[in-house]
Amino acid sequence: MLTTCFFVAAALAARVHSHRFDPSAYAAEDVIERDFAIIGGGAAGTYAAISLADQNKTFTVVEVTDRLGGHTRTFRDEATGASIDIGVQLHENIPVVRDFFKRLNSPLAPFQPADFGNPKYYDFTKKVALTNYTRPTIEGDYVAMLSKYPFLDDLNNLPDNVPKELLLTWPEFAAKQNLSSGSAEAGLWWPATPGNPLDATALAIFNDGNHVELAEYTGAAVRSATHYNSQIYDNALAELKEHVLLKSSIIAAQRGSSRKDGVRLVANTPSGRKLIKAKQLIIAMPPVLDNAKYFALDQKERSILSKLSGKHYYAGVMNNTGLEAGVAYTNVGQNTPHHVASLPGVVEIAGSASPGYFFYWYNSVDPQTQEEIEEATRSTIKWLQSESGAKAVEPTFQDFADYSPFHLSPPTSDIANGWYGKMKGLQGYRNTWYISSLFVVGSTQIWNNTRNILPEIIDAARC
Template identity: 35%
Template sequence: MLQNSIYISIGVGLLTNTVVSSVFDTKNFAKENIITRDVAVVGGGASGTYAAINLRELGTSVVVVEKENVLGGHTNTYTDPTTGITVDYGVQAYLNSTITLDFFAHFNVPVVGYSASPVSIEPADFKTGETVKFNPSEDLKPWAQQLAKYPWLDATWDIPQPVPADLLLPFGEFIVKYNLTNLAYYIYFSASGLSNPLQELTINVMKMVDQAYVDESKGGGLGTANHDNSEIYVKALAELGSSALLSSTVIATSRLVNNSGVRLVVKTPSGCKLIEAKKLLITIPPTLGNMKPFALNVQETNIFSQFTYMGYYTILLNNTGLPSGYEWINANDSSSTYNIPDLPGACQIIETRISGMFYAWYRSPLNMTQQEVEASTIAAIQNLQKAGNYTATTPTVVEYRSHTPFKLRVSAEAISNGFYEELYALQGKRSTWYTGAAMVSHNAGVIWNFTHALLPDLVG
């Protein structure tokens, strides 16, 4: 019998070969619950969906395993049941690039130049609701000049050794060194999910506010003509059909040591299914907790255990008592921190296309419960009500989404010691490949380019 390393998330850990054989024995599964494919894709966000659709176009059979009940990952869209008006309260814009245009064209989804809603922006301390008066620069040209020193950062974590020292500086020190302190707040605001940017490594900030973001901020972004960023994922789901397993999770994995394929036991709403595939593409955040069901060896465990992450959440609310035509951004009145607020907390509260409805983005250095995030956000809104003499209400949460774990990163020491070289060296080992935000960027267009480059390995 071929040796396998097995982890059962509902069991006790490493199992005997006898139990292993039983777990993956096809006799234990009805014929309709055995799925045979060329590639199994775990995660149906931007990278997983892109990979699955394009692999099918190349004649490769796929199955997608997604824990949520929709595809799309960080893309969140709400449809008003009365008017049919849609609101994107997750991903807002896309990189204007050939790969983006081609992917949207595949689904016949029209795109237009992205522009933010024309609202008045009001800085306020969300802990008090009081207005904060300051004028941060939004001119990213000096920042782009720094990015230009490291052009490889746009598309990879393949970092030259020795690592340039500036990249491992805390961002707070970097902006002082290069006289960029007047940009500190705007870069914090633009670096989605980062909760303590002044302490964050500069390289991590640069990966969030990268050249693609700079281009989008200058009017180079794309949005959907229908104001529905989820449309491509709805159409992708229709195209994948029964090859997309929603509300499903991998609970056991066998990855044969001789690269002869993988077997996954997947818990679905209709019971457990056995997937037998030649290759595995993992697109989910590779935290140690997420990766435990994938039969990790010692090398993989050592790599994935080094990742830490942040909490990031989106909330859609009505009955806010806030006036129309505004977006509130969280700030403090301390020049020593460049008006960057103390977090966790909501970083912005934004009016939507639906009258009376707002959405909030919430950042935290650690994972938080839904109850904690909602209570904190409602308290911030009520502080704004009181300070602004607006109507006093108790806001109602319409929808809530957790994007945690967000922005996986490692220590400066790990980067200096070649962490990302070791991470990338896992590609193709044990019939497994990796893509997604942790492998390259949180920008969908950049992720699609990275994923596209993997397709020949997955097809071959």
């Protein structure tokens, strides 16, 4: 009797499950049939959508937040017109960047180091001003070492047999390769490096501080001429609005093993559930297991994606700080190895082009709440006020962003066992493609990689 009940329940569950993918179960306006379903509207997803639109392909973008742009985030004070970029700051001055900004009617301007302010260094944990500290610069031996491993710019090209020295922690690698003290320290200074950099592998440091980043921070960089990097995404949304589902998420999926099967997705949206029928699925969100588990992963996919995780990183905007304009208050460890800042804590508090406004970056090994982060930032500002003799005023927090999971990667042991090759092998598997920041960092490289793989994705949809 129990066995019979079990099979009846299982059959009913399967029937209910399959019913979700039956177009007849939905109102006609809730069934969306397209060439492509794009999950995630950040740098990769938006670039893919605009590119597909320009080629007269049909698509739907599903984005969990109320905006496009992902890690590109700009605070806009409508009352004053102030614009403060708190996420992506720079792009390399190359055609893919210039063309994308031009396509979306957003002017560019050369990056000036003064945009971030004149740096002043402090140990925020010990509450000490480091007046004699000079930030090191990348030296020739770093560049030579990076050039020795050309695949580090883009981990799509990482060999299965990763050189063992690249899987050492950065301090171990620097010591073994006899890197100069300047290069050893400067290698840990890339902006927005999450987690404890002393635990990061040389592979991660070089992939973060690659040739593109070097070019950007040695003068070949551009940014929005209006300090409004999000303008390209606002303009993209205005153009693509009827093809974008904001504040929406996928709750179930059916993906065929052959191209003719395509994919079916059930999306939760503000106006109810919708069924999306597409020829190909483009994953442009962080494909960590918590996000990807709704896509009916098989054992092969789960074994690969379950290894992936990101780190915790946060940002915000504030005014009424009492701090000196045109200064970047930077956290440096007074006596730590390579002067790495202690965690958790504020990484930097930097002025902006809008008078009175500062943005900050905050790094932590463990997740923290907005309340905890803003309280810690407030405490740091109060100390800086007293240290600099500024008026003791209460800062006003205007915006907050949680960029977690940030800088996705698998464990070092899995990298050694060929994880990146396995991940690359998932491209096109079960009509699914991955175009987020798994193999590269920064919007410049994400756009370039997306442009390079789109022809293959489009070709798959023709079958």
